Amino acid sequence: MPSGRVHTWINTLSYGALLAGASYALERGWLRVDLAQAALFSAGFWAGTLLLSPDLDLAEGSVRSKRAWGPLGALWVPYGLIFRHRGLSHSWLVGPLTRLLYLALLVGALLSLLSWLLPALGQALLLYLAQLTRAGVLPWVWLLAGYYLSQWLHLIADGIRPDTDFRRWQARPH
Numbered sequence: 001m002p003s004g005r006v007h008t009w010i011n012t013l014s015y016g017a018l019l020a021g022a023s024y025a026l027e028r029g030w031l032r033v034d035l036a037q038a039a040l041f042s043a044g045f046w047a048g049t050l051l052l053s054p055d056l057d058l059a060e061g062s063v064r065s066k067r068a069w070g071p072l073g074a075l076w077v078p079y080g081l082i083f084r085h086r087g088l089s090h091s092w093l094v095g096p097l098t099r100l101l102y103l104a105l106l107v108g109a110l111l112s113l114l115s116w117l118l119p120a121l122g123q124a125l126l127l128y129l130a131q132l133t134r135a136g137v138l139p140w141v142w143l144l145a146g147y148y149l150s151q152w153l154h155l156i157a158d159g160i161r162p163d164t165d166f167r168r169w170q171a172r173p174h
Helices: 004-027 034-050 054-058 064-068 070-082 094-117 117-136 138-157 163-170
Strands: none
Touching: 004 034, 004 064, 004 138, 034 064, 034 138, 054 064, 054 070, 054 094, 054 138, 070 094, 070 117, 094 117, 094 138
C-alpha cells in the first residue's frame, strides 16, 4: 500500500492531468466552468488530499494528514479509534462522508464553545454560516466533487474498487 507521501504525489499528478484536460476542453468549448466553481473544486480536492485523507483512521499514530492539522491533529485521534483501518472509512461513498460528519461535529462543538465564551463572536460566526447556506446547493456540489475525487484516487491507489462497498454490505449476515 502506498505511503502518505505517495498518495499525495498520485493526487498531485492526477490534479495536473485534470487541469490539462479541463484547459483543453475549455479552449474547445466542450466545458464551461467559472473561476468560483474551479476554486471550490480545487479547495475540496486539496482539503481531501492533505487534511481529510482516508488514512485518518490511523490518527492514533503519526499520519501525514493528521500532522497537516498541526496541534489540532490530536482532534482526529478519536476518529482513528472509532474506525478500523481500511474498514468503513475506506469505502467509496460512506467513508468520505464519515470524515465530513466528524469534522462537522468538531466545528459544531467549537461554535458552541465560542458562543458560550464569547457570545458576540459566536453569533457573528453563526450568521456567516447561515449566509453560506443561502448560497444554494451548487457551490457545495463543486466542493464535494473535488473532495470525493481526492478520496477515490486514494482508494484506487490502495486497490479498493467501487464494487467493494457493495460486496461488503452484501456479505453481512442479516
